[in-house]
Amino acid sequence: MRDVLCHECGKTIAERDDLYTYLSMSGIHGLCSDCYMSNQKTLNGVRTPINSQATVFVMIVAIIACALLFMKYRSLVWIIIALFTPVIRFLSWVLIERKLKY
Ligand SMILES: [Zn+2]
Numbered sequence: 001m002r003d004v005l006c007h008e009c010g011k012t013i014a015e016r017d018d019l020y021t022y023l024s025m026s027g028i029h030g031l032c033s034d035c036y037m038s039n040q041k042t043l044n045g046v047r048t049p050i051n052s053q054a055t056v057f058v059m060i061v062a063i064i065a066c067a068l069l070f071m072k073y074r075s076l077v078w079i080i081i082a083l084f085t086p087v088i089r090f091l092s093w094v095l096i097e098r099k100l101k102y
Helices: 033-040 053-073 076-095
Strands: 019-024 027-032
Touching: 019 033, 019 076, 027 033, 027 076, 053 076
Parallel strands: none
Antiparallel strands: 019 027
């Protein structure tokens, strides 16, 4: 099994508690907690980690909102928008998180 490395400092991340995944233009990357905390202090750090409770909340709200909009407008665009967050969350798990134990 391949190690999960921090995208910024290159440190090996051993536990899921120490991992923060985020989406950027170049893909989904993992950060160690030290780099994530130092990023939070800069303007660069306004991103919400994919593997956080906030993302699950956004996912649930987006699915409910898109389901209501789909029922009203009958457009597949709402289904595609509703699937965006779950797909990103799934990719984060497949590409990075599943390599680590809890
Ligand atoms: Zn790091």
